[in-house]
Amino acid sequence: LAKTTQPISMDSYEGQEVNITCSHNNIATNDYITWYQQFPSQGPRFIIQGYKTKVTNEVASLFIPADRKSSTLSLPRVSLSDTAVYYCLVGAHNTDKLIFGTGTRLQVFP
Amino acid sequence: DTGVSQDPRHKITKRGQNVTFRCDPISEHNRLYWYRQTLGQGPEFLTYFQNEAQLEKSRLLSDRFSAERPKGSFSTLEIQRTEQGDSAMYLCASSPWGMDRGLGYTFGSGTRLTVV
Numbered sequence: 333l334a335k336t337t338q339p340i341s342m343d344s345y346e347g348q349e350v351n352i353t354c355s356h357n358n359i360a361t362n363d364y365i366t367w368y369q370q371f372p373s374q375g376p377r378f379i380i381q382g383y384k385t386k387v388t389n390e391v392a393s394l395f396i397p398a399d400r401k402s403s404t405l406s407l408p409r410v411s412l413s414d415t416a417v418y419y420c421l422v423g424a425h426n427t428d429k430l431i432f433g434t435g436t437r438l439q440v441f442p
Numbered sequence: 443d444t445g446v447s448q449d450p451r452h453k454i455t456k457r458g459q460n461v462t463f464r465c466d467p468i469s470e471h472n473r474l475y476w477y478r479q480t481l482g483q484g485p486e487f488l489t490y491f492q493n494e495a496q497l498e499k500s501r502l503l504s505d506r507f508s509a510e511r512p513k514g515s516f517s518t519l520e521i522q523r524t525e526q527g528d529s530a531m532y533l534c535a536s537s538p539w540g541m542d543r544g545l546g547y548t549f550g551s552g553t554r555l556t557v558v
Contacts, residue, residue: 373531373551373552373554374549374551374552375446375485375533375534375535375549375550375551375552376485376533376549377549378547417484419484429475429487429490429498430475430485430487430547431487432477432484432485432486433484434482434483434484435484
């Protein structure tokens with residue numbers, strides 16, 4: 333599975349847009365990019381997945397450039413409840429297991 | 443079915459004791475995974491089942507660890523002769539086989555083990 337690199341931590345204020353970038357230079361042709369969110373004392377929760385260009389859902393947007401060597405998770409107008417750890421994962425659709433890195437710890441301040 | 447259930451939520455045990463955790467997956471999910479997570483780290487894969495068959499075990503899963511899924515429904519993870527280094531959150535997840543794994547993975551809230 334492709335190794336990912338993301339910032340260890342980020343700070344933001346309520347109402348701001350937050351962009352978390354993940355590098356995955358060795359991404360394979362059949363790999364997808366998936367982001368998970370984890371609150372303290374809970375298991376990770378799926379946020380969004382994409383292969384190329386842009387994907388948007390009710391929670392976030394995912395921007396993937398043409399070379400696919402990086403991706404950016406965009407959280408619009410964050411609130412205090414968005415304080416969590418965000419994981420970027422790269423792998424094929426039919427991979428048997430998810431491999432997590434250390435994630436990005438997002439702290440949102442009032 | 444409200445999701446993946448794990449029991450207990452918290453467990454404190456003395457070093458050297460055996461502990462067993464239970465995971466009840468979403469009923470229609472035939473894949474079940476165990477992960478371990480220590481403070482400040484992402485979840486680490488331990489093992490997974492497809493129905494009752496254990497298909498892969500991580501090197502992290504020493505011989506003191508054993509997992510079962512006897513009827514392809516709930517699963518148990520047992521740790522024998524616990525050590526302080528076993529203190530962690532143990533997470534269970536399930537997914538339907540063949541489905542887009544990113545969308546199909548559902549995690550439980552975990553069992554937090556503290557070995558004293």
